[in-house]
Amino acid sequence: MNFETFLFYCLSAILLFAAVRVITVRNPVHAALFLVLAFFTGAGLWLLLEAEFLAITLVLVYVGAVMVLFLFVVMMLDINLERLREGFWHHLPLAVAVALLMAVEMALVVGGKHFGLALSAVPAHPAGYSNTKELGRLLYTEYVYPVEIAAVILLVAIIAAIALTMRRRKDSKYQDPAEQVAVKRSSRVRLVRVQAEERQAVQAEPGE
Amino acid sequence: MAFFQELLGPAWPVVWGLVKIVAIVAPLMVGVAYLTYAERKIIGYMQVRIGPNRVGPLGLLQPIADGLKLLFKEIIIPSGANKFLFVLGPVLTIAPALAAWAVVPFSPDLVLGNVDAGLLYIMAITSMGVYGIVMAGWSTNSKYAFLGSLRSAAQIVSYEIAMGFALVGVLMAAQSLNLVDIVRGQQGGLFHWYWLPLLPMFVVYLISGVAEINRSPFDVAEGESEIVAGFHVEYSGMAFAVFFLAEYANMILVATLTSIMFLGGWGPLFEFAPFTWIPGFVWLMFKIAFVLFLFLWFRATFPRYRYDQIMRLGWKVFIPITLVWLLVVGAAMQTRYAYLFH
Numbered sequence: 001m002n003f004e005t006f007l008f009y010c011l012s013a014i015l016l017f018a019a020v021r022v023i024t025v026r027n028p029v030h031a032a033l034f035l036v037l038a039f040f041t042g043a044g045l046w047l048l049l050e051a052e053f054l055a056i057t058l059v060l061v062y063v064g065a066v067m068v069l070f071l072f073v074v075m076m077l078d079i080n081l082e083r084l085r086e087g088f089w090h091h092l093p094l095a096v097a098v099a100l101l102m103a104v105e106m107a108l109v110v111g112g113k114h115f116g117l118a119l120s121a122v123p124a125h126p127a128g129y130s131n132t133k134e135l136g137r138l139l140y141t142e143y144v145y146p147v148e149i150a151a152v153i154l155l156v157a158i159i160a161a162i163a164l165t166m167r168r169r170k171d172s173k174y175q176d177p178a179e180q181v182a183v184k185r186s187s188r189v190r191l192v193r194v195q196a197e198e199r200q201a202v203q204a205e206p207g208e
Numbered sequence: 209m210a211f212f213q214e215l216l217g218p219a220w221p222v223v224w225g226l227v228k229i230v231a232i233v234a235p236l237m238v239g240v241a242y243l244t245y246a247e248r249k250i251i252g253y254m255q256v257r258i259g260p261n262r263v264g265p266l267g268l269l270q271p272i273a274d275g276l277k278l279l280f281k282e283i284i285i286p287s288g289a290n291k292f293l294f295v296l297g298p299v300l301t302i303a304p305a306l307a308a309w310a311v312v313p314f315s316p317d318l319v320l321g322n323v324d325a326g327l328l329y330i331m332a333i334t335s336m337g338v339y340g341i342v343m344a345g346w347s348t349n350s351k352y353a354f355l356g357s358l359r360s361a362a363q364i365v366s367y368e369i370a371m372g373f374a375l376v377g378v379l380m381a382a383q384s385l386n387l388v389d390i391v392r393g394q395q396g397g398l399f400h401w402y403w404l405p406l407l408p409m410f411v412v413y414l415i416s417g418v419a420e421i422n423r424s425p426f427d428v429a430e431g432e433s434e435i436v437a438g439f440h441v442e443y444s445g446m447a448f449a450v451f452f453l454a455e456y457a458n459m460i461l462v463a464t465l466t467s468i469m470f471l472g473g474w475g476p477l478f479e480f481a482p483f484t485w486i487p488g489f490v491w492l493m494f495k496i497a498f499v500l501f502l503f504l505w506f507r508a509t510f511p512r513y514r515y516d517q518i519m520r521l522g523w524k525v526f527i528p529i530t531l532v533w534l535l536v537v538g539a540a541m542q543t544r545y546a547y548l549f550h
Binding site for chain 1: 293323324325328329332333335338339342354357361362364365385516517520
């Protein structure tokens with residue numbers, strides 16, 4: 001066993017542990033944090049395959065942005081374990097069926113005979129080879145149309161999500177920064193010349 | 209060195225790596241200590257005060273006294289807190305602040321890990337810093353701390369995008385993700401540094417940098433006046449000190465990155481005689497000090513931003529500016545003015 005294999009087994013063990021904990025811990029915040037650990041370890045595994053661009057992007061996008069937003073939402077949940085466990089037995093048969101199906105699918109893919117994964121080693125490459133540059137070249141030459149279509153689909157999804165969730169209230173108030181910046185002294189302050197008045201003798205009223 | 213190499217045998221690379229890490233982290237910690245001193249002195253003078261002047265000559269031992277004081281304080285863990293995450297919070301805040309230094313070049317040869325994807329690594333690692341703050345705020349089980357961490361998470365995620373786009377401009381100009389190559393691309397003095405062709409991005413990066421490290425005027429995460437101290441309200445002693453160290457280490461990191469990406473790294477101000485006598489490392493220190501001074505100056509000058517204004521600035525001003533400038537740079541590189549951009 002060389003050092004790389006050792007690292008691989010270490011990372012895999014951590015990854016499996018984290019992934020199992022994601023679905024077994026009670027507290028959703030802990031689950032989200034274990035998911036972060038799983039992503040981070042997964043990135044480590046990719047680094048072993050010399051896919052440094054993908055690994056770092058995984059950390060940058062999923063750990064750095066997606067999971068932060070996820071955590072943001074989960075943190076604000078009212079964690080009521082009784083309600084979370086409600087209906088567990090009711091949904092169990094369907095969940096087990098789906099889980100078994102997924103397990104079989106994964107076994108087929110990882111088993112390798114039909115998908116050829118068993119043969120995929122780290123490819124040899126010439127000196128001065130840059131993983132990032134190669135990926136960019138492929139994405140923007142050979143696969144430019146799929147990339148652009150995927151981008152458009154994502155854009156549509158973003159716009160749809162915003163359009164579906166945006167509520168405009170009639171009585172909501174907002175500020176227009178351009179208007180605020182353009183404010184002149186004359187629109188805020190009015191100088192009033194108050195005429196001096198003659199002092200009137202104050203008469204004390206009886207009874208006060 | 210050959211003697212040690214023989215003595216330690218196969219353990220030598222590990223030991224040598226650790227020695228190099230210590231050689232980066234130890235001066236960094238000293239830098240953090242004296243940055244707090246500099247901050248108090250500079251803001252003091254800006255506000256016509258003297259600043260710390262009691263401990264040691266000119267108050268120079270003040271940061272050490274502060275550190276010792278915090279070291280001897282009790283760490284109080286609130287009874288309702290999630291103990292594990294409460295302790296993990298400060299650790300996860302300082303770890304990325306230190307880990308990012310692994311790829312920072314101090315001179316052409318003086319770099320711990322000269323990796324090709326250095327810029328990506330920096331972006332990925334610095335985006336991890338928010339977890340410490342979020343965890344600290346949530347695990348404290350206090351409303352003030354929680355509000356602070358929510359604000360901080362939203363703010364950091366928003367400004368990271370603008371920061372990332374600004375760095376995309378740098379990598380377009382340098383045509384490399386390697387930090388050493390990025391500095392090499394800026395050789396030739398003041399007017400060859402990327403701050404000039406990428407001026408809008410330089411400004412966006414500098415301001416987003418201030419927002420990323422939760423410094424004034426973007427320090428709503430700890431807004432003393434409304435949420436007491438934000439995410440670290442319940443932290444005391446060394447646990448608090450670690451947050452403090454992380455904040456200042458991050459300041460130095462952002463200043464260093466700004467110097468490397470936009471201010472020519474270790475390159476001298478002008479490429480002729482009196483300027484080239486000063487070694488590159490010293491030039492880099494000058495530039496870092498200059499950017500740090502800007503941060504302190506901001507803090508002494510600007511009032512704190514209102515929360516909605518922070519969001520507006522990040523999403524509606526900075527991101528469009530960087531996107532437009534990306535287009536400008538990309539288009540200009542196809543014309544005969546391409547030489548201006550690299």
